[in-house]
Amino acid sequence: MTAARHGVFHPLRVTEVERLTDDSVAVTFAVPPGLRDVFAHAPGQHLALRRFTDGGEIRRNYSLCGLAPGPEGPESLRVAVRLVDGGAFSGYALKELTAGDTVDVLPPAGRFVLRPRPGHFAAVVGGSGITPVLCMVTTLLAREPKARFTLIRSDRTSASTMFLDEVADLKDRYPDRLQLVQTLSREERQAGPASGRLDEQRLTELLPALLPVAAVDGWYLCGPHGLVQGAERALGALGVPRERVHQEIFHVGGEPAVTGTGAPVPAHATVTAHLDGRSGSWPVREGETLLETVLRNRPDAPYACKGGVCGTCRAFLAAGEVRMDRNFALEQEELDAGYVLACQSHPATERVELDFDR
Structure with missing residues (x-):
């Protein structure tokens, strides 16, 4: 078995760049047989991708999507990339990257994972936060017949919703085990929850109407900082134990979130x-x-x-x-x-x- 080293990148060949929305793509890499154990991953983990430009080295993280591999490891890896204003890597992925290109990839990492087990699980996701949760839901429902999942997702419009068809296919495949709730912040819908952002107040009212909040075995929150923070506070107000809530934040922005004491650095550390x-x-x-x-x-x-x-x-x-x-x-x-x-x-x-x- 090949031992994965922490900071070692491996060049992987791109086999497909699939347009998901106007501002996002799914990129698929082929994994050589000798690296399949290195790139085995749990549902919810991510990859770090690297490219070099005139400005130096650029590294970005992107979550793996689709069914997680078995013990033999993956033959391919698929990540989703959404365009970020001024994004040095996302712009390259959407405008230049094509099948046949090679990208440097770190082995999978991350602890925002849901390994298949019996129980009822739920997620609140926003925008590209669907990506790791899609891997969780797909793998959980395929491999654990005694598991159920409630997916609450927020997007701006239907046209901007990543993996719209794939999530709909999952709902059709597991109608009794997957509960899907879609909200849109900038578009009215004929059915389902009213349009608008999923903030703390709205989630505090909405969640108990959708599912038995206290009976959920694990909550998974993923997306922009404001959404995740609001969902975490809402779950706390609804009495959900902190250890049942797991989160991964995208698009932090400039929030300071200082956790240290501000003590001075020693002169000779x-x-x-x-x-x-x-x-x-x-x-x-x-x-x-x-x-x-x-x-x-x-x-x-x-x-x-x-x-x-x-x-x-x-x-x-x-x-x-x-x-x-x-x-x-x-x-x-x-x-x-x-x-x-x-x-x-x-x-x-x-x-x-x-x-x-x-």
């Missing part, structure tokens, strides 16, 4: 990093994050967004203390267990030790 069975210690330069220090000496350190959103740079804090600027990726249980985001962490003690292998 050193970080020790354990990565792929090798260790090293290096001085932290003024203003650097711990990830930046590690990358100066270990370019294979894992990262993608550098914005505290994707969680690719998650590491266990084995010694010392850190201050994190932002955290939109780690859940409270992970923080309590000692994990940090290296891309957002600054040393708060003279010695800090990170373990990327744990």
